[in-house]
Amino acid sequence: MRGIQLHLRRTALIVLLLMCVGLFFCTHLLLEISNLKDARVKLEMEVAQLQHTLDTSDISRSRRLYATNEQIRDVYSPYEEDMIILYNRVPKTGSTSFAGIAYDLCKRNKFHVLHVNITRNAHTLSLVDQVRFIQNITEWAGKKPAMYHGHFSYIDFSKFGYYRRPIYINIIRDPLDRMLSYYYFIRYGDDFRPNLKRKKAGDKESFDECVEKGGHDCDPENLWLQIPFFCGQSAGCRNSGSRWALEEAKHNLVNNYFVVGITEELSDFIAVLEATLPRFFRGATDLYNNGHHSHLRKTAVKITPKPETIAKIQESTVWKMENEFYEFAVEQFHFIKNQIFEIVDGSYVPKGRRFTYEKIRPR
Ligand SMILES: *[C@@H]1O[C@H](CO)[C@@H](O)[C@H](O)[C@H]1NC(C)=O
Ligand SMILES: *[C@@H]1O[C@H](CO)[C@@H](O)[C@H](O)[C@H]1NC(C)=O
Numbered sequence: 001m002r003g004i005q006l007h008l009r010r011t012a013l014i015v016l017l018l019m020c021v022g023l024f025f026c027t028h029l030l031l032e033i034s035n036l037k038d039a040r041v042k043l044e045m046e047v048a049q050l051q052h053t054l055d056t057s058d059i060s061r062s063r064r065l066y067a068t069n070e071q072i073r074d075v076y077s078p079y080e081e082d083m084i085i086l087y088n089r090v091p092k093t094g095s096t097s098f099a100g101i102a103y104d105l106c107k108r109n110k111f112h113v114l115h116v117n118i119t120r121n122a123h124t125l126s127l128v129d130q131v132r133f134i135q136n137i138t139e140w141a142g143k144k145p146a147m148y149h150g151h152f153s154y155i156d157f158s159k160f161g162y163y164r165r166p167i168y169i170n171i172i173r174d175p176l177d178r179m180l181s182y183y184y185f186i187r188y189g190d191d192f193r194p195n196l197k198r199k200k201a202g203d204k205e206s207f208d209e210c211v212e213k214g215g216h217d218c219d220p221e222n223l224w225l226q227i228p229f230f231c232g233q234s235a236g237c238r239n240s241g242s243r244w245a246l247e248e249a250k251h252n253l254v255n256n257y258f259v260v261g262i263t264e265e266l267s268d269f270i271a272v273l274e275a276t277l278p279r280f281f282r283g284a285t286d287l288y289n290n291g292h293h294s295h296l297r298k299t300a301v302k303i304t305p306k307p308e309t310i311a312k313i314q315e316s317t318v319w320k321m322e323n324e325f326y327e328f329a330v331e332q333f334h335f336i337k338n339q340i341f342e343i344v345d346g347s348y349v350p351k352g353r354r355f356t357y358e359k360i361r362p363r
Pocket of ligand 1: 118
């Protein structure tokens with residue numbers, strides 16, 4: 001009886017001992033696992049830190065290259081390499097001078113320039129042609145980065161489902177000046193291609209005479225041009241005097257154009273582009289001020305109209321609306337320009353960077 005009790009007690013002791021040992025090992029194992037977890041987290045943090053240091057040193061290295069060696073700048077970001085600028089130029093606004101600058105810069109700055117020639121100078125494209133055009137220029141990798149220019153109204157890329165939209169730029173001009181310039185241009189040509197026969201060559205009628213007898217070429221209806229260019233491809237944009245078209249044009253100018261310059265301040269427009277899109281326009285200001293593009297293409301003959309002629313044009317609804325649009329564009333351009341530059345000793349100097357990052361978490 002006692003022997004059995006003793007034996008039982010010994011067995012219980014052994015079981016207890018084994019349980020203790022088991023418990024010890026289990027606790028030890030759990031501890032090891034948690035240590036390993038800690039170590040992994042630490043390692044991950046260190047890798048992240050290292051990655052960050054590498055990244056930032058990479059950025060600063062390329063930035064130094066951008067800053068110190070402006071001539072040899074071969075490090076472009078993929079974002080810049082994929083850029084497309086669309087310049088849907090309005091006739092008689094200085095567009096030939098401006099396109100000339102891009103042609104002169106394209107080799108040095110390594111980008112492509114392409115003219116979009118639209119059959120019979122129509123300013124609108126069919127929906128099918130819009131799809132063709134958008135697909136082509138977006139997917140044409142061999143011609144990127146690029147600037148396309150041509151006389152077509154604004155095309156809204158986003159409604160075709162392309163996530164990357166082009167950068168739209170344009171230049172507009174005082175509407176009456178633009179009309180006068182065109183009126184004399186088709187009669188006398190210009191200094192750009194002086195020997196080319198224009199469609200009204202030989203017609204000696206002055207703008208004053210035309211307005212007096214209510215001729216076709218000086219009809220204020222012809223002023224309806226800059227609004228439809230900015231309004232877009234819709235039917236409503238063609239309705240001259242349409243308030244909706246004017247509002248749509250203003251909306252696009254502010255929201256869908258990167259910057260719109262004015263003919264009267266072409267060199268400032270070029271300076272703004274050089275400051276904002278250096279990938280394309282580095283060296284443009286210098287080229288414009290010192291190169292052969294420094295003068296605008298000039299219509300050979302231009303007679304200043306009489307005050308009564310001007311007054312008559314200004315009575316028309318179309319002039320009033322086109323002028324409202326032009327003034328809207330001037331205000332916006334001056335705003336952009338004055339925010340970028342300050343005037344030091346009579347010349348424009350870009351203001352430095354006015355933002356920084358802070359409170360960057362997690363560390
Ligand atoms: C556009 O193409 C037409 C037809 O091919 C041609 O006659 C015209 O000269 C071209 N326009 C320009 C500005 O090159
Ligand atoms: C775009 O059009 C041009 C001229 O028609 C053609 O040579 C080029 O291959 C086209 N690119 C694409 C990506 O469709």
